[in-house]
Amino acid sequence: MIRLDTRDAGFVDAFTALVDGRREASADVARDVATIIRAVRDDGEAAVAAFTRKLDRHDPNETGWRIEPATCAAAYDALEPGLRHALDLAATRIRAYHERQRPADSDYTDGVGVRLGARWSAVDAAGIYVPGGRAAYPSSLLMNAIPAKVAGVGRLVMVTPTPDGQINPLVLAAAHLAGVDEVWRIGGAQGIAALAYGAGRILPVDVVTGPGNAWVAEAKRQVYGVVGIDMVAGPSEIVVVADALNDPRTTAADLLSQAEHDTTTQSILFTDDAAYADRVAAAVDDELAILPTAATARAAWDANGAIIVVDALDAACPLIDRLAPEHLQLAVDDPQALFDRVRHAGSVFLGRHTPEAIGDYVAGPNHVLPTGRRARFASGLSVLDFMKRTSFLGLDEAALAELGPATVALAEAEGLPAHARSVALRLRLNR
Numbered sequence: 261m262i263r264l265d266t267r268d269a270g271f272v273d274a275f276t277a278l279v280d281g282r283r284e285a286s287a288d289v290a291r292d293v294a295t296i297i298r299a300v301r302d303d304g305e306a307a308v309a310a311f312t313r314k315l316d317r318h319d320p321n322e323t324g325w326r327i328e329p330a331t332c333a334a335a336y337d338a339l340e341p342g343l344r345h346a347l348d349l350a351a352t353r354i355r356a357y358h359e360r361q362r363p364a365d366s367d368y369t370d371g372v373g374v375r376l377g378a379r380w381s382a383v384d385a386a387g388i389y390v391p392g393g394r395a396a397y398p399s400s401l402l403m404n405a406i407p408a409k410v411a412g413v414g415r416l417v418m419v420t421p422t423p424d425g426q427i428n429p430l431v432l433a434a435a436h437l438a439g440v441d442e443v444w445r446i447g448g449a450q451g452i453a454a455l456a457y458g459a460g461r462i463l464p465v466d467v468v469t470g471p472g473n474a475w476v477a478e479a480k481r482q483v484y485g486v487v488g489i490d491m492v493a494g495p496s497e498i499v500v501v502a503d504a505l506n507d508p509r510t511t512a513a514d515l516l517s518q519a520e521h522d523t524t525t526q527s528i529l530f531t532d533d534a535a536y537a538d539r540v541a542a543a544v545d546d547e548l549a550i551l552p553t554a555a556t557a558r559a560a561w562d563a564n565g566a567i568i569v570v571d572a573l574d575a576a577c578p579l580i581d582r583l584a585p586e587h588l589q590l591a592v593d594d595p596q597a598l599f600d601r602v603r604h605a606g607s608v609f610l611g612r613h614t615p616e617a618i619g620d621y622v623a624g625p626n627h628v629l630p631t632g633r634r635a636r637f638a639s640g641l642s643v644l645d646f647m648k649r650t651s652f653l654g655l656d657e658a659a660l661a662e663l664g665p666a667t668v669a670l671a672e673a674e675g676l677p678a679h680a681r682s683v684a685l686r687l688r689l690n691r
């Protein structure tokens with residue numbers, strides 16, 4: 261963890277180094293992923309099986325490729341009631357939030373008499389990646405599958421690794437609840453390649469979404485263009501803005517909530533009170549002493565964590581914009597005042613009673629969010645990632661007479677006479 265103060269002489273350089281720090285895939289990962297994708301394109305199912313044997317330590321030809329819907333339904337029925345209620349609550353709230361994202365078509369006639377508009381439709385088939393290497397993520401399954409279903413995707417396919425052949429029952433239960441059509445027990449770059457190109461009995465899809473580790477993120481980057489993708493999501497990040505009125509222990513827990521995901525995650529605290537910064541730093545150590553995930557969280561906190569003391573909390577806002585964090589938690593009495601001054605963040609958690617973890621599970625907004633400063637230009641996963649827009653236009657003879665001459669002029673200026681003639685012949689212009 262580094263400790264910074266905006267009044268320190270070296271602050272600008274130290275903060276720039278923090279903003280520019282890279283925590284993502286290396287050239288080695290890119291090269292290995294290219295090899296895996298090529299093998300899956302060339303050898304299909306046989307290559308997927310070989311990589312699954314090597315990386316996930318089971319052979320899908322023996323353990324089975326696909327998990328049947330009846331198995332998922334049985335996993336849901338067998339859930340302990342408290343857990344089933346939690347999963348149901350999460351699914352209901354995520355669905356309600358995403359239903360409000362359905363876009364409206366447009367269809368109007370302008371002053372010239374041209375009919376103009378756009379029609380939204382879902383992709384035919386979507387593939388969702390559900391991470392499963394180091395931990396299982398039923399919550400991420402809901403966050404991907406529910407927007408796809410709300411969009412109206414016809415065929416919803418999921419891939420997830422089952423390391424050592426172990427299947428997580430809560431993942432299967434979530435797949436049932438979200439209405440996933442096909443569940444394939446493969447992961448990593450080979451799983452993404454199978455979704456993009458097809459592999460044996462796995463038919464290709466049109467869009468691939470979902471988070472994952474460096475190999476998954478790089479594979480999505482490499483198959484983009486063959487299929488659509490939502491985004492390249494890297495290691496998780498949280499920025500917490502907290503004044504001294506917060507219990508240092510809750511602030512420490514908030515910072516560690518993302519640090520426990522992976523050793524490459526980043527947690528940053530902004531506070532206006534140096535003594536409070538000391539208390540949070542000590543509370544992080546106390547929390548790490550009791551967290552079962554301390555090894556991962558400590559590695560992330562030591563390597564990438566930061567505590568930054570600012571003169572006044574609103575001075576943090578331009579610094580936050582430079583970080584463009586995935587998650588921004590504003591643990592103050594008037595979070596709206598700070599929210600109004602921040603432009604770049606994936607998701608913002610308003611007030612002392614809104615820990616980021618609520619958004620990871622049950623609040624409703626999507627937890628698949630842009631990382632690595634991509635909140636400058638990207639947004640969280642949404643219904644729109646599973647849809648595309650078709651524009652349309654219709655002219656009558658009078659409208660063509662109105663717009664045609666300008667079209668002919670521009671087409672001729674571009675040296676494209678066939679374009680010009682397709683209009684001019686209709687207008688009986690002599691071209």
Ligand SMILES: NC(=O)c1ccc[n+]([C@@H]2O[C@H](COP(=O)([O-])OP(=O)(O)OC[C@H]3O[C@@H](n4cnc5c(N)ncnc54)[C@H](O)[C@@H]3O)[C@@H](O)[C@H]2O)c1
Binds near residue numbers: 395400450473
């Ligand atoms: N942004 C989000 O919304 C979100 C949600 C959940 C999880 N996550 C992140 O997703 C990630 C999940 O990672 P994970 O590893 O637990 O699961 P994962 O499913 O993403 O990756 C496991 C797969 O990685 C591949 N792999 C592992 N080592 C490899 C190697 N040396 N060469 C080639 N391939 C290799 C294997 O195929 C394995 O099946 C974590 O970083 C977590 O923080 C993000």
Ligand SMILES: N[C@H](CO)Cc1c[nH]c[nH+]1
Binds near residue numbers: 397497518
């Ligand atoms: N915080 C992660 C996204 O950055 C999502 C997640 C899943 N489960 C718990 N958290």
Ligand SMILES: [Zn+2]
Binds near residue numbers: 496517518620
């Ligand atoms: Zn999380």
